[in-house]
Amino acid sequence: MNAPREKSQPRWTRRKDARPEEIIAAALELFVERGYASTRLDDVAARAGVSKGTLYLYFENKEDLFKAVVRGNVLPVLQHGELLVENFSGSSADLVRQLVLGWWELTGSTKVAGIPKLIIAEAGNFPDLARFYHDEVILRALSMFRRVLRRGVEAGEFREVGVDNLVHVALAPLVMLAVWRHSFACCSREQPEPENYLESYLDMLLHSLRNPQPTEKKHARKKK
Amino acid sequence: MNAPREKSQPRWTRRKDARPEEIIAAALELFVERGYASTRLDDVAARAGVSKGTLYLYFENKEDLFKAVVRGNVLPVLQHGELLVENFSGSSADLVRQLVLGWWELTGSTKVAGIPKLIIAEAGNFPDLARFYHDEVILRALSMFRRVLRRGVEAGEFREVGVDNLVHVALAPLVMLAVWRHSFACCSREQPEPENYLESYLDMLLHSLRNPQPTEKKHARKKK
Amino acid sequence: MNAPREKSQPRWTRRKDARPEEIIAAALELFVERGYASTRLDDVAARAGVSKGTLYLYFENKEDLFKAVVRGNVLPVLQHGELLVENFSGSSADLVRQLVLGWWELTGSTKVAGIPKLIIAEAGNFPDLARFYHDEVILRALSMFRRVLRRGVEAGEFREVGVDNLVHVALAPLVMLAVWRHSFACCSREQPEPENYLESYLDMLLHSLRNPQPTEKKHARKKK
Amino acid sequence: MNAPREKSQPRWTRRKDARPEEIIAAALELFVERGYASTRLDDVAARAGVSKGTLYLYFENKEDLFKAVVRGNVLPVLQHGELLVENFSGSSADLVRQLVLGWWELTGSTKVAGIPKLIIAEAGNFPDLARFYHDEVILRALSMFRRVLRRGVEAGEFREVGVDNLVHVALAPLVMLAVWRHSFACCSREQPEPENYLESYLDMLLHSLRNPQPTEKKHARKKK
DNA sequence: TATGAATGAGGATTCATTCAT
DNA sequence: TATGAATGAATCCTCATTCAT
Secondary structure, eight states: OOOOOOSSOOSOOOOTTTHHHHHHHHHHHHHHHHOTTTOOHHHHHHHHTSOHHHHHHHOSSHHHHHHHHHHHTTHHHHHHHHHHHHHOOSOHHHHHHHHHHHHHHHHTTSGGGGHHHHHHHHTTTOHHHHHHHIIIIIHHHHHHHHHHHHHHHHTTSBOOOOHHHHHHHHHHHHHHHHHHHTTTTTTOSSSOOHHHHHHHHHHHHHHHHBOSSOOOOTTOOOOO | OOOOOOSSOOTTSOOTTHHHHHHHHHHHHHHHHHOTTTOOHHHHHHHHTSOHHHHHHHOSSHHHHHHHHHHHTTHHHHHHHHHHHHHOOSOHHHHHHHHHHHHHHHHTTSGGGGHHHHHHHHTTTOHHHHHHHIIIIIHHHHHHHHHHHHHHHHTTSBOOOOHHHHHHHHHHHHHHHHHHHTTTTTTOSSSOOHHHHHHHHHHHHHHHHBOSSTTOOSSOOOOO | OOOOOOSSOOSOOOOTTTHHHHHHHHHHHHHHHHOTTTOOHHHHHHHHTSOHHHHHHHOSSHHHHHHHHHHHTTHHHHHHHHHHHHHOOSOHHHHHHHHHHHHHHHHTTSGGGGHHHHHHHHTTTOHHHHHHHIIIIIHHHHHHHHHHHHHHHHTTSBOOOOHHHHHHHHHHHHHHHHHHHTTTTTTOSSSOOHHHHHHHHHHHHHHHHBOSSTTOOSSOOOOO | OOOOOOSSOOTTSOOTTHHHHHHHHHHHHHHHHHOTTTOOHHHHHHHHTSOHHHHHHHOSSHHHHHHHHHHHTTHHHHHHHHHHHHHOOSOHHHHHHHHHHHHHHHHTTSGGGGHHHHHHHHTTTOHHHHHHHIIIIIHHHHHHHHHHHHHHHHTTSBOOOOHHHHHHHHHHHHHHHHHHHTTTTTTOSSSOOHHHHHHHHHHHHHHHHBOSSOOOOTTOOOOO
C-alpha cells in the first residue's frame, strides 16, 4: 500500500513534523484501549513506528504525552459544534438533532470517543489535566448546549425548564454513549446500536422539552 | 502457648471473619480514589490495619481483591431496588421517583458510587470482571427499569415508547452522576448539587414519558 | 567458615538490623573504586549479598545511599583524633606524630580513606553533602589541628606562625595521601610507601615549626 | 539559493582548524564543573556552539574527548616551569617561590586547575589516561621539583633532606589548592585566599628546608 | 563538513508477590 | 493465622552514538 521503498531502505528517516502527530495517534489508541497505567511507552513507540527514545524528543514524559493526547484531540470536536450552533437557522429541535448526530458521526467510530473514559478514570491522578478538561471542554460543551436550549425556550418551541440544571442531565447520555463504547464494547451484545440509542435519546429529550402551548414568543421564529 | 487472654475478652473483638470485609472496605476506598493500577497493596493493607502479607491470606492477588471489591459492593444496591419494584403499589411515576432517589440516598455519599467509574476504566483490562458486571449488574438494572417503564405504559400512565432502547438512555444520567462525583468532584463547582441534578433528571424523564391521553385503562393493548 | 547452613538453605533470611551496615560497606567499596556515577546499584546489591529491591528498603535512592556512606564512615575517624588531642600530655611534636600516624593506621588501609576522593569528585553535584562534609569534617579537622599547633606555640615548642593559614597547608599532604591511594594506586610504583611519605611529611612539618629559641616558658605571651 | 553573503566576509571567521580547540575548551569547563559522567555531550556541543554530531567529526567518542581535554591542557603548564628551572640563576628559595607563584598565576583562575580533580576522580575508570597523566605530568613535575630541591641542597642553601620522598609531600599542598578550588569553592568561606595559602605554604616549605649551617658547599654560588 | 533526528542499550526505581519467622 | 523483610520482573527514562539529510 505504501510507496515501495528504495532497495536499501534506511534504518529510519527523518520526519520531524509528522512524528508528534503519529505518536499522539498511537498513544491515543493505546491509552483508550488499556488506560493510562497499563499502556507501556514501548508499545506506544512500536505502534507509532518509532523507537522508545524518539518519544522523548517530543514529549517530556509519559504524563506529558498523556496530556498532549487529550489536548490534541478534544478541541476540534467542540469547534465543530459551536460553529453549527452559531450559524444554524432552523428549529431548535433540528439543531439539537444535528448537533447530536453530527457529533457522533464525527467521533463515534473514532478512538477520540474514548477520551471521556480516560479523563473519568484518571481525573483524580492528574488534577491539572482534569481542570483543563473541565474548563475547556466540559464547561464549553455545557455552555453550548445551554445556548441551544435557551434558544428553543425563547422561541417558545421548548417549554420553560431550568436550563442550567437540565444541560447536565441532557449531556449525560451522550457522554455515556462514548464511554460505553470503550469499556463494555466487548461484552455488550444487548446494547442497542448507537443509532437506536441516539434516536431514543433525541426522542426522550425533545419530548420532554416540547412546549404544550407553543405560543410563539418573541420575534424568534427563524423558521426555515 | 499463647499469652493468656484477658478473662473477659470483649465479644465484639475483631472476629477473624471480619477481616476480609475490612480489607475490601479499605480497598474499595483506594481503588475508587486512585484507580486500580495506582493503588498499592501496601496502602490497602495500611488502611485496613493489617500487614501486606495478610492480604494474601484472603485474596489470591491484586486482581482477585479487585474483583471481590466489585462483587461485594454491587448486589445489595440492586436488591434494594428490585424489592421496591416488586412491592410497589403507587403510580409508576412515583415508583421511578422513589427508585432513583432511594438509590442515591443509599449509595450517593458512599464510595460504592465510585464502582461504575472503576468498571468503566478497567473493563478492558479485566474482561471477565466486565462480563460479570455487565451480566449481573447492568442487565439486571436494565431489566428492573424496563419492568418499571412497562408497568407505566401498560397502565396508560406513560405513553408508548420503545422501552428496550429507552432504558439505556434513561439510566445513563444516573450512572453519570455516580461517575462524576468520583472524577471531577474536585474541580467542579459549577456542577449542580445531586439533589437538583436528580430533580431535573426526573422532571425530564417523567415529562418525556407522560401520556398526553392518559385515558387508557390498565391491562391494555400491548400493541406491537 | 560460616556456620554450615541447614540442608535446604532458605532463599533468604531476615536480618533487618545487619542489612544497612552491610549495604553501606558494599557501597563504600564500589563508590570508592568507581566513583558515584559508574557504580551500579545492581553491583552494590550483589556485593552486599542482597537483591536490588532490598536497597530501597533502607535507602530512598542512590543519592541517599551515597550520603549514608559518607556520613556513616566519617565521624569515627575524627572522634579518635579529638580524643587523643584532649588527653595528650607529651610534647606537641609527639602529639602531631601520634595524630598523623594513628590516623593512617586507622584508616590508611581502609576504603574509608577513599571518601575524600569521592567528596572532591562529587562536591559540585551534591552541594548539601559538600556542605555537610565541609562543616562536620573539614572544619572540625582544621579546628583540631589548629588547637594542636597553638598548643605547641604557646608552650614555646613551636615558633610563632600564622596558625590559621598554616593548618590548611599542613593538612593538605594528608588528604593527598588518602586521595592518591585511591586514584593512582594502580600505576604509581614510584610513589613512596605511605610510611616513608608520612615520615617525610612529619620531618618537613616539624622542622618548619621548630622554634630556634625554645627558651620560652609555658602559658606565655600571646603576642599580637 | 542562500541569502547572498556580505561581500567582505571577515577573514578571521571561525577557521575550521579552530573547532577542536573550541570543543576542548567547552568540554574542559563542563568536565571540571560536573565531572566526567555528569557531563552530557549535548551540553558540550551547545557550549562549543556546534551540533552534537560535530563532536564526532573530531573525537571518536566521549572518552576520547576526555583524554584530549586532559592532554591538551596539561603540558603547557609544565613547560613553563621547566623553562624557568632551566634558566634560573637566583637562589633556590627564590626559584621555588617563582615556580609556585608563577604556576598559580598562570592557571589558578583557569579551569585548567580543575584537571587534577578530574584525574583523581576518574583515574580508576580510565587506567590508560591515568598512566599517561602519571607518567607525563606527575613524574615530570616531581622530577622538576626534585631538581630544584637538589639544586638548593647542593648549593648548601637547603639542609640535607631525603629529596625523593620530600617532593611528593612538597607538591601535595599545591595539588590540593587546585583541587579545592573546584570542589568546595562554593561552601568554603573559611578557606584562606590562595595568596595567603601559598604564602603560608612557602613559609612552611622554605623554613623546613633552611640549612642551619649554610656552609657554602661546592662551587655552587650562583648568587644574583 | 555539519546537522540534529533517531536509535537502543543501560540503569534507577517501583511494587506485586513470596516466604522465613 | 499474621507479619514484613526480601525478591526481581517490569517499566520509565537518559544519553552516547549513528546516520539520513
